[in-house]
Amino acid sequence: MEFDLGWILLGLPLAFVLGWLASRFDLRQLRAENRRAPKAYFKGLNFLLNEQQDQAIDAFIEAVQNDPDTSELHFALGNLFRRRGEYDRAVRVHEHLLSRGDLSRTDRERAQHALALDFLKAGLLDRAEDALHRLEGTPFEAQARLALLAICERSRDWPQAAAIARRMHAADQGDFSTRQAHYLCEQALALSAQGDMPGAQALLEQAVAAAPGAARARIEMARLQALLGQPAAVLVTLKALGERNPAALPLAAPLLLEAASATGRRPEVQALLQTHYAQTPSLDVLEAIVAMEAADEGSGVQARQRYVQHLERERSLVAAARWLATERLEHEQFHPQIQRALDHAVKPLMRYRCAACGFEARQHFWQCPGCQTWDSYPARRVEEL
Numbered sequence: 251m252e253f254d255l256g257w258i259l260l261g262l263p264l265a266f267v268l269g270w271l272a273s274r275f276d277l278r279q280l281r282a283e284n285r286r287a288p289k290a291y292f293k294g295l296n297f298l299l300n301e302q303q304d305q306a307i308d309a310f311i312e313a314v315q316n317d318p319d320t321s322e323l324h325f326a327l328g329n330l331f332r333r334r335g336e337y338d339r340a341v342r343v344h345e346h347l348l349s350r351g352d353l354s355r356t357d358r359e360r361a362q363h364a365l366a367l368d369f370l371k372a373g374l375l376d377r378a379e380d381a382l383h384r385l386e387g388t389p390f391e392a393q394a395r396l397a398l399l400a401i402c403e404r405s406r407d408w409p410q411a412a413a414i415a416r417r418m419h420a421a422d423q424g425d426f427s428t429r430q431a432h433y434l435c436e437q438a439l440a441l442s443a444q445g446d447m448p449g450a451q452a453l454l455e456q457a458v459a460a461a462p463g464a465a466r467a468r469i470e471m472a473r474l475q476a477l478l479g480q481p482a483a484v485l486v487t488l489k490a491l492g493e494r495n496p497a498a499l500p501l502a503a504p505l506l507l508e509a510a511s512a513t514g515r516r517p518e519v520q521a522l523l524q525t526h527y528a529q530t531p532s533l534d535v536l537e538a539i540v541a542m543e544a545a546d547e548g549s550g551v552q553a554r555q556r557y558v559q560h561l562e563r564e565r566s567l568v569a570a571a572r573w574l575a576t577e578r579l580e581h582e583q584f585h586p587q588i589q590r591a592l593d594h595a596v597k598p599l600m601r602y603r604c605a606a607c608g609f610e611a612r613q614h615f616w617q618c619p620g621c622q623t624w625d626s627y628p629a630r631r632v633e634e635l
């Protein structure tokens with residue numbers, strides 16, 4: 251017979267719990283009082299080990315009825331319901347536990363925590379939030395705050411998320427400075443969408459101060475400055491980004507290009523891009539360099555040689571397709587078809603990919619839409635990973 255490891259793992263702590271329960275009872279008293287209850291526990295455990303979950307639940311319910319004071323069995327039963335996706339039954343068990351007057355403080359906190367998990371798993375976020383708030387000051391506090399943070403992020407309640415992150419940071423429950431910066435950026439974006447540019451700028455300044463090494467705040471700041479027609483300020487912001495977080499510079503390459511033209515400081519920006527490219531030959535930086543040189547040169551023939559040089563360093567289909575796009579071929583009439591096929595093949599290589607869950611997207615995300623992880627997208631394209 252094949253056993254599911256998951257059920258054995260569930261069974262082991264249950265066996266431990268049952269052992270602990272048994273040790274608490276005086277054997278003689280147990281014998282005298284109730285012989286049926288322990289029999290029902292073992293019957294339930296046996297069903298569990300045989301993967302007969304429905305019968306196990308029935309046996310545990312019988313055991314609970316025989317011995318209604320046993321909180322451990324309620325916990326086991328509640329968790330079993332939750333694992334099976336029967337959230338309303340799990341909630342009923344845990345609410346019943348909470349309603350009991352004789353429950354110890356530790357058990358009360360455990361039941362509150364279990365109830366919060368029931369609501370979370372069931373997707374009843376309002377009730378989960380309520381239950382999680384009640385875990386303040388308990389040993390489950392850090393865990394509850396993290397869950398609350400996830401709820402706030404999902405509902406895009408950034409001020410509330412920021413408040414929780416601040417409290418966790420102050421209580422040494424982790425380093426939340428980068429997340430704080432993200433929350434400030436999100437609020438700044440909302441303000442700038444409403445037309446409140448000074449308000450957005452103030453929040454972005456706070457975000458840069460909160461996490462000086464983080465890429466996003468500086469990039470959003472540069473974007474806002476570009477929007478406000480301050481290209482010189484854009485250059486200052488992005489130069490600082492290049493110093494503090496050079497790995498993120500490919501994301502800022504189009505902004506740099508724009509600011510270089512607007513300020514007329516092209517040689518300076520070109521030098522910056524080339525230094526970066528020499529250290530890390532990134533496609534986005536390469537494209538910016540090519541675009542800039544092509545604009546200076548007019549024909550762009552020289553600039554396109556950069557793709558060939560890139561191919562000497564990296565086996566890049568993207569660079570090959572870019573070079574080929576404006577090359578005169580011997581059988582010129584077939585070029586559009588060939589180019590179309592190449593461009594199609596290149597498209598997935600130009601995506602960004604979440605390092606945490608593998609979710610791919612055409613645009614770069616600061617928070618993965620797939621797994622909700624912050625900063626899980628590298629600044630490089632799939633082909634360069």
Ligand SMILES: [Zn+2]
Pocket residue numbers: 604605606607608609618619620621622623626
């Ligand atoms: Zn992800």
